[in-house]
Amino acid sequence: MKGINNKFYSIAFLESLFFIQNKWHQHGVFIHTLRVTFNIIKARELKFFAAALLHDIGKPFTAYKYDSEDIKYGEYSFTDHEEKSYQIIKNWSFISEYTKKIVRYHYLIRDLKRSKKEDLKRFAKKQELWDSLSDEIKDDLATFMIYDDLGKGNKRR
Numbered sequence: 001m002k003g004i005n006n007k008f009y010s011i012a013f014l015e016s017l018f019f020i021q022n023k024w025h026q027h028g029v030f031i032h033t034l035r036v037t038f039n040i041i042k043a044r045e046l047k048f049f050a051a052a053l054l055h056d057i058g059k060p061f062t063a064y065k066y067d068s069e070d071i072k073y074g075e076y077s078f079t080d081h082e083e084k085s086y087q088i089i090k091n092w093s094f095i096s097e098y099t100k101k102i103v104r105y106h107y108l109i110r111d112l113k114r115s116k117k118e119d120l121k122r123f124a125k126k127q128e129l130w131d132s133l134s135d136e137i138k139d140d141l142a143t144f145m146i147y148d149d150l151g152k153g154n155k156r157r
Contacts, residue, residue, distance in 0.1 A: 004064045004079075012076060016063035022075040026153025029059045036151030048144055050095060051102035055148065058084030082107045101137055105129070106144055 066077035
């Protein structure tokens with residue numbers, strides 16, 4: 001849902017940062033980020049270090065309750081959180097363009113699969129983005145997704 005821009009002091013921002021994300025994440029964004037970073041350091045995949053720290057920086061700003069399941073379980077959805085993360089860091093001169101691409105597109109592979117099933121118009125836009133990326137970035141996004149998944153911990157449901 002575009003237009004969500006939670007404030008630092010909002011319940012959605014604070015809950016998603018420190019306590020709750022959704023059924024795919026055992027921890028809030030902060031602990032998830034630390035887990036992703038830990039796994040990247042442990043694997044000595046240091047080219048992903050900055051991306052690990054920054055990939056979900058925009059997530060609490062985009063937290064919202066999407067449907068009855070979110071409301072029932074007290075969880076959040078984070079549509080286009082990777083774009084919000086990118087928008088926060090895009091003008092930071094001390095962050096490489098490579099890292100900015102990993103942050104911006106870290107969810108693209110999963111989004112392609114989901115949107116192909118649910119929203120063909122969105123799928124076409126995402127496929128166009130994917131096709132514009134180099135093979136190296138595509139491979140690195142697939143690798144980064146492994147570390148992102150490791151940071152999620154066990155599923156709660």
